[in-house]
Structures are given as C-alpha cells and as structure tokens.
Amino acid sequence: MLVACGRSEVAGRRGDFASLPVTGRPMLRVNSAHSPRRSGGVSACCLDPELVAFLARSTRLGDLLKSIFRVAVAQDPSPDGDSFPDVSGRYILFEDQVQFIPHFPFEAGVKYRATFDPGPLGVPGATDSLILDFSIPAERNASALTEVTHVFPSCDLLPENLLRFHVCFSNSMRRGRALEEISLLDSDGQPVADALYRPPVELWDRTMRHLTVLLDPGRLKRRLGPNLALGPPLKVGQKYTLEIGSGMTDRDGRALGKSFRKSFVVGDAVRSNISVENWNILPPATGTRQALVLMFANPLDWALLLRTITIESADGSVTDGRIAVDQCERRWSFTPGSPWIAGLYHIRVRSSLEDVCGNSITAAFDRPLRKGPNPVPEINDHSLIFRLI
C-alpha cells in the first residue's frame, strides 16, 4: 500500500506516492491498484474513535459519507457556475478508516481531488478537514503498444527493380499516416525523393495489419516517362533504409511504441518471369504430417506466397493445411492438417504470383505482357505434380 499524503497542513499537495510515516493523526492516502482488474481507492485513515463510532451508528451512512468524503475529478469550474458530480463509488468503514473505492478504476494521468470534512457532523475532536490532490502514474510497462513486427522482403540484399514492401504491424491500424510516416532514406539518412509511390488510398489488407508500400512503378518500368526523366528509384550498390515512423496510429489511436528501420543494399535487377519449372520440390513422406517444401531461386512476394499456391489431390479437392514462408521468402512449406496419403498431387500456382520485383509466372514486370497483335493475355494457372507412394 502506498501512502500518498497526509494531514490538513499538507492540503493541496500533489499525491506523488511519496511514503510518509503513519503519524496517528487523521490523513488521506491513496491505495494503489495492484492490477488493472482491481480498483485503487482513497482512504481517510487514523480517524478519531468517536468519529468512527458515530459513523458506525448512522443509519444513512452512505449518504452521510457522500457529503463529507468526496472524490472528484479536478477541473476548472463550469463557466455558468454549474457543478460537476463527484466520482461515483462506494465506501467501506473498516477499523479506524473509511475507504472510497471508485466504481470505475482511477485512470492514469487524470487529476483527482479527495476532500474529507467531518466538521458538519459535530463530533468533538473530529473537525480537521483534509484535502488530497492525486493522480495515478501511467503504467510503466508499455509492452502492449503496437509495433512493426516485420518488413518483407526479409532479405538485406534487394534487387534494383524492387517493386514493393509489406509492412506488418502487431495490431490493426488506422489509415491516414503512411504518407507522412513512411520514407525511404539514403545512406546519409536523407529521404530519397519520389522513390516511394504515393497511392491515393493507402494499401491495407482486410485486417488493417499489413500495409503494402510500392516503389514508383513508373520509375521501375524502363522507357516510361518517369523512368526516362528520373531513372530507377534505387541505385545498385547503394545502401538504403525504409523507415516507419512511430507516428503511425493503431486502431485505438495510439502511436507505435517505437519507429522501425529496415536497411538494405541494392543488387542487380531481376527482369525475368518466375520459372516454376525450376522450383525444387521436397516431397514429404506418406503417412506423416511432414511439410511439403518448395525452394525458389529468388525471393518471391511474401503476401502472394500465402494465397496463390494450393495443394490439390488427384480428384481436384484442395488439401487443408498451414503455410509457412521463410528463408528470405525463398522457401514455402505446407504442413497438412491430416497425414499425407499416397497418390498424385497438384501444386496449383495462380498466375497472380509475383516475385519481389513484380515479375509474374507469365512475364517480367517491365516487359510487354504479350508479343504480336493478339490481345489475349496468358492468365493460365501453372501446375506442378508430385506423387506419394
């Protein structure tokens, strides 16, 4: 129990939880809450025995205590002289003290004033009035604050024509802060102008926990106006940092616990389509729940890897299971919900799968989608086959 403040002569002092010796004279003190589920309270303690006896005899003790022991939010008076209610709570008479327990826990940072004035009761020896101003300090443990958990691609060496980052947060977020808070910095820590694309609507997923940040596609696609005028946004051999400022706000309107930085070095561009045929398939053993593993030559897009590859059995039904992506998005693992049974399986790859540069399984990002006048694009899904015996 923390002793906050004392007798009438320290009236008006802020309740800073400084310990004071128990003097035997009446005093007000704040009882801290030991956990968020518990209410703290304010006690008028060391009360005169005659006063305690008087209170214990009262038939309308609740109303009586409401008038002599008041706890209120300290605020400027209403301009029109209107009065504000006291904090709602209940009282406990216990040994030589009366305790006030608010119906709703005292809130960190709010200033309260407790007053105890037994004078109107006319009990001899109990005439001192006590005042205690106090506030509850904010919780030091701020572990619940939202933070950036990952930025994809995970690799520290990224191609010159990198198209997008995925920024993952530990909670759902609010819109509207990405433009100000997310920037790409050069090796001197200076923002790189016009490198990030600023879409009219921030690109969040449905959970509002994942934000896609694009590099300017107009600068990435060779021969387009912005590319001709400004060149590509990233330069080979240079070091950059993607910074996510702590001013991003989560669903509850709170800022992030801290800002996040992802540094990387730029390597050569990748300008070819994803070659599914070259994927390395590590099949699991029949009768086990071992993971089926696919290994890729280059990092693929993290978000698309989670939803564009499915495993189908020979009859076309989709196998349930859990997908994991790791090793800098070069490895995709699928752990089935039930053990593998012998048979033929299709690894169905949607044509929407892309690598980190936006190269899809049908074409590279900055090459024409088709050759010749035929306007029909190739949108067929690809399929790989493996058999378990």
Added chain:
Amino acid sequence: MSEKSVASGHSRRDVLRFAAASAVGLALPGGLSATSDAAVVDGGVSGPLRSAGVLAWGPNNVLFVGDIMGAKVHAFALQEKDLTPQRGVELGNFHNFEGRDLVPGLDRKLSALLGTTYDKIVVNDMVVHQPSQQIFMSVERGRGTDALPAIVKVNHGQLEILELNGIPHSQVSIPNEPDSKAMLEFDPQQMYAITDVKYYNGEIFVTGITNQRFASTLHRIPYPFNSNMATCTVEIWHPVHGEFETRAPIIRQLIRELNGEPYLFGVYGCTPLVRFPLSALKNGAHIRGDVIGELGYGANPLDMLTFTSPADSKEYLLVTIDTRSASQIAVSDLASEPPEPAGGGIDFGPGGLGRTQRALPVKAEHMAILNSKWAVLIWRHPRTQHRLDLSTLAMPYFFERKDGMSEMNWPNGPDPFHYGEHRKEIDYVGRMWPV
C-alpha cells in the same frame, strides 16, 4: 442459448464479495459493503456487461442492453428502487417552442462521474422509461477495446449510475459474432454485430451482422429467454447503389402493427426505409425486405421512433439522421406504400416515401420521446465545441426557438405566433454560457 446468472437479486460478483468479507468487517446497508480486503475486485456496478450499446424497454421495467463485446443481449429487471418518477422536472415553455437543458454539459458531467476526462466519454444510446419519465443512457469510458461500460440515469437533473450488480438479470448469447479482428474497409466488423434491439409481444428482435456469408441478420428471441431463437438473413434491393445487398445491416428498427398485422421497419445506411412483415421472419429464412423509401444518399440513421402529433393527433415516424434534417413520415403510409422496383440501375433518389417525407430541424446525436409534448435529445451545443447537452425539444415541429435569430427576437419585434403571451414562463438556469 439463454443463460440465467441471477436468481435472487444478487450477482455472482456480489456473492463473492460478501463471502470474502471477514469477521472484522462491519456489515453495512445501503450501497456499502464491508470487507477486510481493501483492494477488492470492483466493477460491480457494470454487472455482467462487457460493453454498453443499444437500449430498449420491455415489459415490467425490463431494460435490454446490447453488449457487442460480450456478444449478448442482457435483460435487467429493474426494481422500484432503480426507478425514480421525474415529477416536477421543468421541461420548457411548450407554447413558445423553448426547450430546456435537463443536463447541460452532459459529457463533462459523465466524465466527472466516471472519473475521467470528457474526451473519453461515449454515449451510445438513450431511452426514456415512460411510466417514470426517467432517462437512461448507455455510456462507455474509453474508446478502445478496454472501454468500461455503464448505464447512467438522470434523476432530477443529476446523473446517477444504475448499479447493475443488484438487479435480477438474464442474458442471451448472439451466435456467430464477427471475428474481433475482422475489418470492413474503415471499421472493425464487430462494431455492427448488434445494431439494434427492440421488444415486441413477448420477443426481442436483434439486428446486426454475423460472420456468415449473408452477414445481415435478424434474430427473433423469446423473452423471457429460452433456447428458441429464430435467425433469418436479410437482403434488400438498394436503389442508391443499384444492387442487392446481403451484408450491410439494418441500423435501426421499429415494430408496428398496421391494419392488424405486425411489421418490422428498418433503416439502413445511405438510407433505405424497408418493410418486413413479422410473419416472414422465420428461422432459417432468407428474406428480402420491401424498400418503401429512399430517404437520401450519404446519410446514416441515428434513431427511429414514432410520436403522435399534438397538432393533428396523427401518428408519425421520425428517423433522425446524422448529416441532415430528420425525416417525418405518416405512419399510415408505411403499410400501403408499394415497394420500390428491384433490379434497375443506380437511382440516387429520393424514392418512395422519401419523396414525400417532411424534413424536421433535429440535430440530435440521440433522441427519444419523453411524453406527449416533449422529446429529449443529446446534442452538441451550437456555440461550444466539446459540449454535449441533454435537452428537451417541443413536438411536433421539433423546433428550438432559442437557438435561432429572427425578427421576433428583437425588443418590440413582431409577434405573429403570440410568443409574448407566454414569455418568461420558465427558468432557463444553465441554458446559456455567460457572454
């Protein structure tokens, strides 16, 4: 499905608290408890509520509370001690359309009562207990998922917390609530899990969304609660959007008997007025409502209520709306209006009864009918930001004369409505800030 938590009038928390009281404690009556442990678990006044949303009255002083975080509708059977007749409360100067502030600075007073600052106060709903004319509000302290719920009542201008822990209580779980992390484009889906609750003839009707494919849902639940819940999914043709819609929920509802048949009327966002015969609301049914009015695009309904006009004794539906005047529609038109045709293109309207609606100057965040002459509303003070007032508003014009500038307000000005005959009939203490 139904869960009775209290039989005797004491909640489980209460029982635990009394059981924890030691022999050295002193048993105290009247809202006092005795215990040897000073840091006893509290929050008892919120009873079983995890959140406090829509409110509705049932028979025998039962107050229903929609609890989205708990995915439940609670029924609190209020006792005589919980209700105070509001005799003698000055409501305003009816002849002169001059209402009165029952609680000026409502948000600041609620924050003082709940021990917080006014920016943390959210008033979710307001209802009037007609026999006592006492006003009840569902309030939350805080805006996040850790907000604390409270039911607050007004007693002769003073705010009091309704202590739910001593009130006989039963509850019903609302199934298939949206996942707490699932988002719409701008809001968490959970926000719309329970949009409205209404009682009619031994049942409550609960509107909102579920996690099902046809998300817009209407539950029909017997009260007293038992396991017989009927759940329908609901769709409408929304002319303003030019499409059939199965996910956007009914935001407000109202149940009325017309020509001997009961109907549920619902209003959606952007704002179709829709009619469902109650007989169609059967368990497992997927029902399409008849759109009988497009009240105006881009608007969101706030309250849906009916009143009998003191002027012509006719009954009217009033739909208050966030962005513009309230809509008044004659109740007699609700049954006879033919449905708007479905399947056409986008039609920004207004359509159906929206074409003949009358606009009333209501700018309430919450409104309820108090008695045959007065409505009560929670509204933002016109000249002071961050100040909510709880005030009366004279029916049937819902016109507040004090807030307007007009020729009649000048000394010796004209008096076509005979205001002079009733001037200064009431005291406006607390109405105006001093200049």
